[in-house]
Structure formats: C-alpha cells, structure tokens
Amino acid sequence: MEEQVQKKRSRAPLVILAAVLCLGMAASCAISGLALWQITRQGSQITQLSAQISLVVDGEDHVTQEDGVKVAGEYMILSTLPISDAYKSGDDSALDDEQKETLEMASAVLDEIIEDGMTGYEKEKAVYDWMCANLRHEGGVTVAVPTTSEESSRPHGVLKYKSAVCVGFATTFRLFMQMMDIECKVVHNSYHSWDLVNLDGEWYHTDIYSDVDTGNYANFNMNDSLCQYNHNWDTSFFPAANGLTYCYAYQNAVKITGPCDMPAYLRQAADNGKTATLYFLIDSTDENLSTAMDEMMMQLDSAISQYAATKGSDMYMYYSTAGVDGKPLLTVTLDCGEQSERLTEEERERIQQAVEDAFGDVWNGEGGEGGDGNYWGGDTAEAGSQIEEYIGGNSGCVTFN
Numbered sequence: 001m002e003e004q005v006q007k008k009r010s011r012a013p014l015v016i017l018a019a020v021l022c023l024g025m026a027a028s029c030a031i032s033g034l035a036l037w038q039i040t041r042q043g044s045q046i047t048q049l050s051a052q053i054s055l056v057v058d059g060e061d062h063v064t065q066e067d068g069v070k071v072a073g074e075y076m077i078l079s080t081l082p083i084s085d086a087y088k089s090g091d092d093s094a095l096d097d098e099q100k101e102t103l104e105m106a107s108a109v110l111d112e113i114i115e116d117g118m119t120g121y122e123k124e125k126a127v128y129d130w131m132c133a134n135l136r137h138e139g140g141v142t143v144a145v146p147t148t149s150e151e152s153s154r155p156h157g158v159l160k161y162k163s164a165v166c167v168g169f170a171t172t173f174r175l176f177m178q179m180m181d182i183e184c185k186v187v188h189n190s191y192h193s194w195d196l197v198n199l200d201g202e203w204y205h206t207d208i209y210s211d212v213d214t215g216n217y218a219n220f221n222m223n224d225s226l227c228q229y230n231h232n233w234d235t236s237f238f239p240a241a242n243g244l245t246y247c248y249a250y251q252n253a254v255k256i257t258g259p260c261d262m263p264a265y266l267r268q269a270a271d272n273g274k275t276a277t278l279y280f281l282i283d284s285t286d287e288n289l290s291t292a293m294d295e296m297m298m299q300l301d302s303a304i305s306q307y308a309a310t311k312g313s314d315m316y317m318y319y320s321t322a323g324v325d326g327k328p329l330l331t332v333t334l335d336c337g338e339q340s341e342r343l344t345e346e347e348r349e350r351i352q353q354a355v356e357d358a359f360g361d362v363w364n365g366e367g368g369e370g371g372d373g374n375y376w377g378g379d380t381a382e383a384g385s386q387i388e389e390y391i392g393g394n395s396g397c398v399t400f401n
Contacts, residue, residue, distance in 0.1 A: 136162060250329060262280060284327075318333045
C-alpha cells in the first residue's frame, strides 16, 4: 500500500509538468497565431501605404483620361464641352448659371479678337496673345475671389477675375479652341497642366501658364522634343506632337554656329531701348556647348545689367532653353521696362475718382485730413505721372473696362 502511494506521488510531478507543457504549447500557438495575424495586417498596411506614397510621388502622371483628374491634389480638370457646344449651337438652355456667364465672357473675348478669314493658327495665336496680355498667375486669396483655388482653376473664375493656376489657363485655352472648332486637349501630370492643339493635322504643345509673364512664345506650339526639355507627361496616352510648321520660336530663330554669335544681337536690341525677344538655334556639335552656353548667358546677364546702369534705366534678361533634333533653341527676352502705353486723361480721372470715393474723408495724398479730391499731392497731370511711375510703365497692371 505504501509502495502504491509512493508511485502515485512520483507520478504527480509528471502530470503537472505535462499540463504545464500543454498550456505552454497552447499559449505559444496562440501567440504565434496573433503574431502571424499582426504581420499579415502590417503587410496589408505597408501595401496601402506604398500605394499612397506612389500617389503622392507620382501623382496622376499616368491616369489615362483627360478630364476628371486632379492636378497637385487640388485642381480638377473639368470638361468644357457643354459650354463650347452651346456656343456653336446657339442654345444655352442646358447650361447652369455659371456656365452661361462663362459662355458670355468667352464669347465677348472671341468677338473682340477674332476676324473673318483667320486661319486656325491665327485664331490660336490671337487667343494666346490675349491670354498673356490680360491674365496673370493666381497669387493667393483676394477680396474679390472668396474661393480662389476653386475659381482660378475654372474658365469662369479665370475670365471673371483675370487670374489662374495652370489648370485654369489650360481649360480656358481649350474652351476657346473648342468654341472655334480647333481640336484641343489638356495634358497633365501630377503637378502641372497645359494644352495640345491640332493645327492642319499636326499636334503642338502650348503652355500659356509658363509664358504669361512675358508672352514671348517660348512655350507656344512646341513639338514633343521641345516640350520634353521642361515638361513630362504620359506619352502613351496623349497624341504625339511632331510638327514644327507653327512653332513660333523655331520659325523665327536666327541660326548661329555658337554662343559667341549672340552678344552682337543682344547689344543691338539693347540699343533699340525696347523690349524684344530673340530666338537662337545653335548649329553646333561641340562637346562643351552646354558649358559654353551657361557661361555666355551668365556674362551676358552681367553685361546687360551694367549697360542698363550706365543708361540709368531698368533692363532685365530672361531666357529658356529647349532643343530641336539635338540642337539647342534659346528664347531670350530683353525687358527694357519702357512704357508700352500711357494713361489717358479719362483713365487718370477714373483712378482719382475711385481713390476719392474710398479715402477722401481721411487722406489727401499728403497726410492731411480730408478732402480736396487730389490724392497724389499735385495736379492731374502730375498725378498721372506718379501713377505711371508706380505701375512701372506697364499699363497691364491696371484694367480698364
């Protein structure tokens, strides 16, 4: 009996050990299962995060559609066909109030700039010139535009408030083209948009956003080769642009053999004292051409600054580089800051009246207390002179309707 009790006692630790081992194995399995679930879940999260990162980095560069795409994650490219179709049919009954106002503004512009007998290219150039002269880059929220980011990306806001982001320039240009039955598409990547326009069966890139400050045609009617210097897009979706017939910069370029031919042309333009744009197509295979061009432009910029200082005038040089068939194409704009248009007496009076209406009770131009109607501290002629000086000789800074 005692022997049996001893055997039972000796078995008890084994049973307890076995139970502990079983519990440990079960817990281990549970922990392993939890770990596996966590790893699987984390893997899924990593996959989702990678997709989000790809969207941020690559944006919508490869979205195979023209409209319904956001640029810079904010500006939606919307169809302009309802408005252009209403213009061509003469029936705007299907348009909402905003579209009707857009149609009215766009029609007024075309009535102003388009003449009978114009070719497709002449119509396109007229629109480009008008947009560069009358629109500006959106620079932030203004009192007149309570929803700036939204308005500046649609033709309605662009035509009403005269400012735009790239999507606004591109969709407004496309609207004008569609109204005139000129085939046009909005090209886009994740951060920028511009247009492709079809002239006589050949496609051309036009980026008004990049040209609006100068209107120098540097980004007007480029082929793919020229455009790829400063743009990237999904070339598998958008049609190839191979034409040069209507490329303004190429057709007006002076063919030179190297950078050393350029200074004489720039000096002549500077001596003329008027803003001018020159185009140079450099026919050279020199392996150091790129370095030589950089050095030439740096020295020319310095020389023009010193030239302007000796003349007591403002003079600035802007340039951009592209290429055709492996040859550099330079667009160089010499801005001489001259007054292209002077204010009329009527325009001066309207400006003074606007100031008087707003500030006549508190300011007279000299810190006085109110109101003799002269807010420039002198007579009307002197006031006009000061206004012209203030706006830098650029009447485009002031819009008169």
